[in-house]
Amino acid sequence: MIEISHVNKWYGPTFQVLKDCTTSVAKGEVVVVCGPSGSGKSTLIKCVNALEPFQEGQIILDGIKVNDPKTDLPKLRARVGMVFQHFELFPHLRIIDNLCLAQEKVLGRSHEEAVAKGNKLLERVGLTVHANKYPAELSGGQQQRVAIARALAMDPIAMLFDEPTSALDPEMISEVLDVMVDLAHEGMTMMVVTHEMGFASKVAHRVIFMDKGEIVEDAQKTDFFGSPRSERAQKFLSKILSH
Amino acid sequence: MNYNWNWHIFFEPNPTGSGTYLDMLVSGLWLTIKTALLAWIIALIFGTVIGILRSLPSKTASWIGFAYVEFFRNMPLLVQLFLWFFVLPELLPRAAGLWLKQLPNAPFWTAAIGVGLFMSARVAVQLAAGIASLPRGQKQAATALGLTLTQGYRYVLLPMAFRIIMPPLTSEFLNTVKNTSVAITIGLIELTGQARAMQEFSFQVFEAFTAATVMYLAINIIVVTGMRFLERSLAIPGYITGK
Numbered sequence: 001m002i003e004i005s006h007v008n009k010w011y012g013p014t015f016q017v018l019k020d021c022t023t024s025v026a027k028g029e030v031v032v033v034c035g036p037s038g039s040g041k042s043t044l045i046k047c048v049n050a051l052e053p054f055q056e057g058q059i060i061l062d063g064i065k066v067n068d069p070k071t072d073l074p075k076l077r078a079r080v081g082m083v084f085q086h087f088e089l090f091p092h093l094r095i096i097d098n099l100c101l102a103q104e105k106v107l108g109r110s111h112e113e114a115v116a117k118g119n120k121l122l123e124r125v126g127l128t129v130h131a132n133k134y135p136a137e138l139s140g141g142q143q144q145r146v147a148i149a150r151a152l153a154m155d156p157i158a159m160l161f162d163e164p165t166s167a168l169d170p171e172m173i174s175e176v177l178d179v180m181v182d183l184a185h186e187g188m189t190m191m192v193v194t195h196e197m198g199f200a201s202k203v204a205h206r207v208i209f210m211d212k213g214e215i216v217e218d219a220q221k222t223d224f225f226g227s228p229r230s231e232r233a234q235k236f237l238s239k240i241l242s243h
Numbered sequence: 244m245n246y247n248w249n250w251h252i253f254f255e256p257n258p259t260g261s262g263t264y265l266d267m268l269v270s271g272l273w274l275t276i277k278t279a280l281l282a283w284i285i286a287l288i289f290g291t292v293i294g295i296l297r298s299l300p301s302k303t304a305s306w307i308g309f310a311y312v313e314f315f316r317n318m319p320l321l322v323q324l325f326l327w328f329f330v331l332p333e334l335l336p337r338a339a340g341l342w343l344k345q346l347p348n349a350p351f352w353t354a355a356i357g358v359g360l361f362m363s364a365r366v367a368v369q370l371a372a373g374i375a376s377l378p379r380g381q382k383q384a385a386t387a388l389g390l391t392l393t394q395g396y397r398y399v400l401l402p403m404a405f406r407i408i409m410p411p412l413t414s415e416f417l418n419t420v421k422n423t424s425v426a427i428t429i430g431l432i433e434l435t436g437q438a439r440a441m442q443e444f445s446f447q448v449f450e451a452f453t454a455a456t457v458m459y460l461a462i463n464i465i466v467v468t469g470m471r472f473l474e475r476s477l478a479i480p481g482y483i484t485g486k
């Protein structure tokens with residue numbers, strides 16, 4: 001589903017943020033990406049839906065080459081859901097309109113269709129009663145669930161998450177993780193940047209560990225938690241697990 | 244000081260045969276309002292385009308935006324009006340220049356366009372600042388949903404940016420009204436022009452300019468009230484600007 005091969009990316013002339021990154025995510029697979037802050041996790045997943053360009057290597061998404069100048073990027077991006085650390089709901093739109101905007105403007109669905117779909121997804125994330133509120137009237141956990149629903153409304157073939165719970169108060173983390181766990185169980189293809197190792201051990205198939213722009217470790221979940229091969233991954237794991 | 248106050252002067256006929264002195268001032272007031280409104284529309288349209296250009300990642304676009312703003316903002320308004328009114332017709336081919344000079348209402352159009360372009364540079368700066376103040380993730384979220392750049396600006400960035408810059412836009416609108424008085428120098432007999440004419444005919448300088456002041460004040464009050472109303476009707480529940 002997602003094939004990342006030998007991706008190199010630089011910010012400016014000298015700073016290499018991604019170094020020869022190669023990995024893949026199969027259909028229905030859940031891959032967790034972890035690593036210290038600044039290691040390039042966000043940059044890597046933003047390359048997948050071409051939010052960030054990269055200079056070398058290639059990424060193929062459902063058979064389509066992301067870094068081909070001929071690729072219709074808006075169309076490609078519409079097929080991949082993305083959830084951000086800070087939710088990024090559109091503050092001037094009601095919750096339901098946040099869910100409808102791209103359905104109508106990008107997929108060309110009628111307003112009625114979009115609303116019906118939006119309501120179905122709001123019900124799924126347990127926020128039906130908030131449909132007519134504005135994002136600022138919701139808690140962080142609720143906003144993030146809306147953001148997930150907004151992405152799902154596009155019927156994505158895969159979902160990318162960039163630290164979806166790290167801006168949340170601790171008591172709101174589980175309500176968001178629950179939605180993500182359900183998604184994983186339904187067979188959604190997911191690439192998730194997170195330090196929630198509980199989530200990783202529950203639903204991930206594979207875990208990728210990044211450091212300084214490199215994929216240091218790319219292992220089956222049990223191998224990763226059982227016996228991380230690199231010293232850097234061991235150190236990182238012991239640090240976050242001791243929290 | 245030997246000054247003969249005469250507040251009844253307003254109801255005495257003026258020597259141009261166009262009714263009373265008050266009629267003179269009111270016709271000036273209308274011209275001021277018409278000029279200011281047209282100038283403001285021009286300022287909003289050009290300011291929006293240039294403000295967007297300034298916010299784009301493209302070097303060429305932001306350079307054009309930069310050059311435009313520096314040109315119109317740094318040259319005194321008076322000089323700009325002279326340029327459009329006296330110099331431009333001379334620079335054009337003879338026929339076009341002649342046509343321009345003989346346009347009916349040439350001072351009005353020149354003033355509206357000249358003040359409009361001058362103010363558009365200031366609107367552009369405000370808008371670019373408003374767009375820049377939005378979280379980076381907003382544009383990314385719009386892009387990730389498959390919205391094109393144009394759609395992202397139209398549905399996500401501009402609605403928020405304009406809300407944020409409403410207070411400075413109000414004062415730019417007021418500046419537009421005030422700046423129309425410079426057009427007196429190219430022969431536009433707007434409110435200030437009529438007040439001066441009244442003073443020349445009647446020697447009642449204080450009455451004339453008191454009345455003009457009151458009229459400018461009234462316009463300001465209407466503008467401020469209107470903008471407050473607009474601001475309030477566009478306010479987003481729960482959203483605190485500057486957050």
Ligand SMILES: Nc1ncnc2c1ncn2[C@@H]1O[C@H](COP(=O)(O)OP(=O)(O)O)[C@@H](O)[C@H]1O
Pocket residue numbers: 011017035036037038039040041042043044
């Ligand atoms: N737009 C940018 N310009 C320059 N450097 C950037 C930019 N975005 C991120 N970086 C740098 O790239 C590195 C990786 O960033 P990021 O992918 O956000 O890391 P992570 O998500 O793992 O914390 C960091 O050192 C960061 O400072």
Ligand SMILES: [Mg+2]
Pocket residue numbers: 041042043162163
């Ligand atoms: Mg990050």
